[in-house]
Amino acid sequence: MTQGSRPAYEPVLTTHVGDANAYTLESYLQKQRGYDGLRAALAVAPNDVIERVKASGLRGRGGAGFPTGMKWQFVLKDTPLPKYLCCNADESEPGTFKDHVLMERNPHLLIEGCAIACYAIGAKVAYIYIRGEFYHVQRILEAEIEKAYAAGYLGKNIFGSGFDCDVFVHRGAGAYEAGEETALIESLEGKRAQPRLKPPFPAVAGLYQCPTAVNNVETLCNVPPIMLRGAEWFAGLGPEKNGGPKLYCISGHVKKPGVYEASMHTTLRELVYDYAGGIRDDRPLKAIIPGGSSVPLLLPHQLDTPASFDAVQKAGSLLGSAGLIVLDDSVCMVWLAMNLLHFYRHESCGKCTPCREGGDWLYKLLQRIERGEGQPKDLDLLFGVASNIVGKTLCAFGDAAATPVLSTMKLFRDEYEAHVREGRCTLPAPWRSAQPAAAGAH
Amino acid sequence: MSFHPEMDYVPARFHRSERALAVPGEPFAFTPENQAKFDEVVARYPADRRKSAILYALYLAQGQLGYLTAAAMRHVAEQIRCTPAEVEDVVSYYTMFYTRPVGKYVLNVCRTLSCALLGAERVTEELSRSLGIKPGETDPTGTFTLVEVECLGACDRAPVVMVNDDWHEGLTPEQCAAFVATVRSQGAHAFTGCHLDKEKAQGS
Numbered sequence: 001m002t003q004g005s006r007p008a009y010e011p012v013l014t015t016h017v018g019d020a021n022a023y024t025l026e027s028y029l030q031k032q033r034g035y036d037g038l039r040a041a042l043a044v045a046p047n048d049v050i051e052r053v054k055a056s057g058l059r060g061r062g063g064a065g066f067p068t069g070m071k072w073q074f075v076l077k078d079t080p081l082p083k084y085l086c087c088n089a090d091e092s093e094p095g096t097f098k099d100h101v102l103m104e105r106n107p108h109l110l111i112e113g114c115a116i117a118c119y120a121i122g123a124k125v126a127y128i129y130i131r132g133e134f135y136h137v138q139r140i141l142e143a144e145i146e147k148a149y150a151a152g153y154l155g156k157n158i159f160g161s162g163f164d165c166d167v168f169v170h171r172g173a174g175a176y177e178a179g180e181e182t183a184l185i186e187s188l189e190g191k192r193a194q195p196r197l198k199p200p201f202p203a204v205a206g207l208y209q210c211p212t213a214v215n216n217v218e219t220l221c222n223v224p225p226i227m228l229r230g231a232e233w234f235a236g237l238g239p240e241k242n243g244g245p246k247l248y249c250i251s252g253h254v255k256k257p258g259v260y261e262a263s264m265h266t267t268l269r270e271l272v273y274d275y276a277g278g279i280r281d282d283r284p285l286k287a288i289i290p291g292g293s294s295v296p297l298l299l300p301h302q303l304d305t306p307a308s309f310d311a312v313q314k315a316g317s318l319l320g321s322a323g324l325i326v327l328d329d330s331v332c333m334v335w336l337a338m339n340l341l342h343f344y345r346h347e348s349c350g351k352c353t354p355c356r357e358g359g360d361w362l363y364k365l366l367q368r369i370e371r372g373e374g375q376p377k378d379l380d381l382l383f384g385v386a387s388n389i390v391g392k393t394l395c396a397f398g399d400a401a402a403t404p405v406l407s408t409m410k411l412f413r414d415e416y417e418a419h420v421r422e423g424r425c426t427l428p429a430p431w432r433s434a435q436p437a438a439a440g441a442h
Numbered sequence: 443m444s445f446h447p448e449m450d451y452v453p454a455r456f457h458r459s460e461r462a463l464a465v466p467g468e469p470f471a472f473t474p475e476n477q478a479k480f481d482e483v484v485a486r487y488p489a490d491r492r493k494s495a496i497l498y499a500l501y502l503a504q505g506q507l508g509y510l511t512a513a514a515m516r517h518v519a520e521q522i523r524c525t526p527a528e529v530e531d532v533v534s535y536y537t538m539f540y541t542r543p544v545g546k547y548v549l550n551v552c553r554t555l556s557c558a559l560l561g562a563e564r565v566t567e568e569l570s571r572s573l574g575i576k577p578g579e580t581d582p583t584g585t586f587t588l589v590e591v592e593c594l595g596a597c598d599r600a601p602v603v604m605v606n607d608d609w610h611e612g613l614t615p616e617q618c619a620a621f622v623a624t625v626r627s628q629g630a631h632a633f634t635g636c637h638l639d640k641e642k643a644q645g646s
Contacts, residue, residue: 082488094554094593104636132497132538133550133594135607136636168486173497174537176592190493190522192535208491251556251597258598293555293593323597325556336555343554343592349535350445360446433563 009237011261012225012245013218017105023140025147028108035108035153037224041116042161049120053223055231057243061098062088062179062216063292063320065309068223074203075121076211084207085118085126086188086214090172090179092131093292094343095323098247099217101259103130104137106221107144111167113220115154116227118165121213125166128217129184132173142169176347180395181214182206183349194349195395218247238264242308246322250276253283253328264308268298271307272326283328287411291320293340294400296407297327332427333412334419337404338366344401355398358389362405369416372424379416383409464530464541467511472521476502480521492522496532500539509540537591545580545587547625550604553590556597561615565601566590568618585626596636608633 016022016031028034041049054069075083087110091099103110114126130138145167148154156164170188177183178193185207187193206212222244226234235243242264248271251257255277262275268290272278279285287297290307295318298305305315312319327336341363350356365382368374386402386409393399409416418426428434472480480499487494499521503514510533512526519526533539540548551557551566566588570576573586580587596602599611605625610633613621624632 091595092593095556095597097595097597100595131595132536133591133604136609166486170494171497171501172536173500173539174591175535187497188494189491190496190532192532208488249597251600252559257600289555325559325597327559331559339553339555339558345446346592348445356445431559431561431564433567435567 009261009263009266012237013102013106013109013221013247014259014261017101022105023107023144025108025144025151028106032106032109033228035112037227038112038115038119038153039159040227041119042159042163046120046122049116049227052231053120053226056226056234057231057241058219058222058226058234059242059309060216061218061222061246061321063093063294063318065319068215068219071203071215072117072121072213074201075213076204077122079211081210082125083121083123084210084212085114085121085123086181086184086202086207086212087114087126087128087217087220088179088181088184088214089128089130089134089217090175090184091134091217091321092176092179092347093294093321093323094340095249095251095289095292095325096321097249097251098259098322100134100137102217102221102247103134103141107141108148109221109224110141110217111145111148111154113223114167115158115165116223117213117215117220119163121211123213124164125168127188127207128167128169129178129188130169130171131178132171135171138169138171145169175349176343177349177395177397180397183395184214185212192349194351195397197394239306239308239311242310246307248275248307249321249323250326251323252326253280253331254278254326255280262307264306264311266307267304268307268312268324269303271324272303276324276326279326279328281328283330286327286329286331287333288327289317289323289325291318292323293325293343294318294396294403295320296403297411299411330427330429330431332370332425332429333408333415334366334370335425335427335429335432337408338363338370340404341366341401344397344404348397348401352393352398354389354392355401358385358398359401361385362389362401366405369419370425372419372422374416374420376417376420379409379413379420382416462541464510464512464515464533467507467513470503470507470511470513470517472502472517473506476506484521493524493528496522496524496529497536500529500533504539509543543580543584546585547605548587548589550589550591550594551577552592552594552596552600552602552604554593556593557600557602560600562601564615565603565613565618568615569622572619572622586622605630605633609636610634611636 021027050072058068059065172178175193178187180195182196183193202212248260260275285300302315305311309319345359345363348356348359386405389398389402483498484495499518515529516526519529575581577588577590594602603610
C-alpha cells in the first residue's frame with residue numbers, strides 16, 4: 001500500500017477478523033486483551049471515562065460524526081429516571097456493511113464497548129437494535145453475550161465494582177428509518193419507526209422518555225481501545241479532530257470490494273486503487289459516492305482528498321457512514337438517481353409530507369426521463385421538487401432523498417438533457433435489465 | 443413500507459370495502475414453547491413497557507403460522523396488552539411481516555445501488571423467468587415467493603439474496619436458473635450463507 005512517508009497503519013478493530021475463531025470469547029481475551037478496557041473503566045469514575053473519550057476526539061461513526069464524549073456528557077445525570085444506552089446496529093445505509101463485520105467477527109468488542117458506555121452514562125441496560133435482516137449475525141451476537149454473562153463481564157456486580165449491566169439484542173423488522181436515532185427509539189418502544197421532533201434530544205428524553213445515548217456499533221467498538229491505550233494514542237492515529245481507526249466499506253465497480261480499516265489520513269484514491277484493487281476490468285472511473293447513498297458524488301479529480309470527516313466535507317460531500325460506492329463509466333446517472341429514489345421512496349417513514357410525497361414525485365419524474373419520455377420542463381421540475389424537500393423534514397432523511405437528484409443534476413446535467421433530447425437512455429449498461437421488473441412494484 | 447401502491451385514481455376504486463383487511467384466520471394462540479420464549483423476552487423491558495416486545499411477538503406468530511392473520515394479531519394484542527389496531531399499525535409498517543401466505547422460500551433480492559451495479563436487476567429478471575412469477579408473487583406450488591427488497595447491508599458480496607433467515611451471496615444472473623433448480627432439489631443446502639460464516643467454517 002502506498003502510504004507515503006507515514007508509518008504503516010496497524011489495524012485495531014479488525015486485526016483478527018480473518019481468524020477462524022475470531023468471534024469467540026477465548027480469542028478476544030487472548031488476542032485483544034479482552035475486557036481489560038472495561039476493567040480500566042471501572043477503576044475510575046464514570047465522568048473520567050467520559051473525559052477520556054472526549055480527549056480522544058472520537059466522533060460518531062454512524063454518519064453524523066458528532067463527538068461521542070459530548071453526547072455522553074449531555075445525558076442527564078440529576079434525575080431519578082433510569083438511563084439507557086441504545087446501540088444502533090440497524091445498518092441500512094446503501095453501501096454500508098462495516099457493523100456487519102464487527103458484530104459477526106468481533107462481537108465481544110461491541111459488548112465491552114456497550115458495558116463501558118453504560119458505566120459512563122450511568123445506565124444499567126443497553127439495547128442493541130439490530131436490523132431484522134441480520135438474523136444470522138444476531139444469533140452469533142446473542143450466543144456471545146451469553147458467554148460474557150457466564151464469565152462475569154455482564155450481569156450483576158461486574159469485577160466486584162458494584163456496577164450492574166445488562167445487554168439485550170432487539171430485532172428490528174425491516175425499516176431503513178429505524179437507523180435515525182429517535183425513530184430507533186420509537187421502534188424500540190414498539191411503534192412505527194418514525195422520528196420525533198427535536199428537542200428534546202434523546203440525552204434528555206429518549207427511550208421511555210428517559211435520558212438515553214444512541215451510539216453506532218463502530219463508535220462503541222472504538223471505546224475499549226481508548227480505555228486500554230489512551231486518548232492520545234487514539235487521536236494520534238488520524239488527522240486533527242479525525243482520530244482513531246476507521247472502517248471503510250467499498251462496493252460497486254471495484255476488483256476487491258470489502259471492508260478495509262485505515263486511518264483517516266488515507267486518501268480516497270488509496271482506498272479505491274490500493275485497498276480495493278482499482279476499477280473492475282480497468283475501466284475509467286466516473287464518480288464515487290464517499291459516504292453511503294445519502295451524500296453528494298465526488299469526481300475522479302477529487303480522489304486525492306483524505307477520507308476524513310472534515311476533508312470530505314470540504315470537498316463538497318460527506319464521509320457519512322464511509323460506504324464508498326464506486327461507479328465506472330458504464331453508469332447512467334439518471335438511472336443511478338432513479339435507483340436511489342426507488343430506495344428513498346420505499347423507505348420514507350411517511351411522517352413529513354415533503355419527503356413522503358416529494359420522494360414519490362421525484363421517482364416518477366426520473367422514471368419518465370429514464371424511459372425517454374421526459375420533457376425539457378421536467379428537468380426544472382425535478383430540481384424544484386428536490387430543492388423543496390431539503391431542510392423541510394423532521395430528520396435528515398428528506399435531505400438524503402433529495403441529494404442523489406441534486407448532486408447528479410449538478411455534475412451530470414448533460415446526461416439528463418441527452419435523455420430528454422434523444423428520447424431514450426443514452427447509456428444503457430449490459431448489467432441492467434432492459435425492462436426493470438421493479439417499475440411499479442411495491 | 444410504501445405509501446404509494448400502484449392504483450388507478452378513479453373514484454370507483456375508493457370504496458371502503460377495498461381496504462386491504464387482514465385474513466381472518468383460524469383461532470390463534472402461541473404454542474407453549476413460543477409463550478415461554480415471549481415471556482422471557484418481554485421481561486427484558488420495564489414492566490409497564492410490554493409494547494417493546496411487539497416485534498418479537500409478531501416474529502413468533504409469523505414463525506408459527508407463516509404469515510400474520512387477524513386472529514394472530516389479536517392474540518399479540520392480548521399478550522402486549524394493547525389494541526389490535528396498534529398491532530396492525532406496526533405490522534403494516536415493517537416490511538418483514540407478511541399478511542398473506544408466502545412460499546416456503548421467500549427470495550428477497552436486494553435491488554439497491556451496489557447490488558444493482560453488479561446485475562441485481564437481471565437477477566430478478568432471471569429468477570422471475572425460472573420461477574414463472576413476477577416480483578411480489580408466489581408460485582402455484584407454494585415453494586417460492588419472489589420479492590425485491592432494499593439494501594441488505596452486504597454490498598461487498600453483491601448481488602445478495604436473503605432467503606427467509608438465510609442468505610445467498612454473489613448470485614449472478616447466469617447462475618439463477620441453476621440456483622432455483624438446486625434449491626428445489628436440496629433445499630436450504632443450496633444457500634452460500636454469510637460468506638464470512640463460510641470462511642469461518644473453512645478455517646476451523
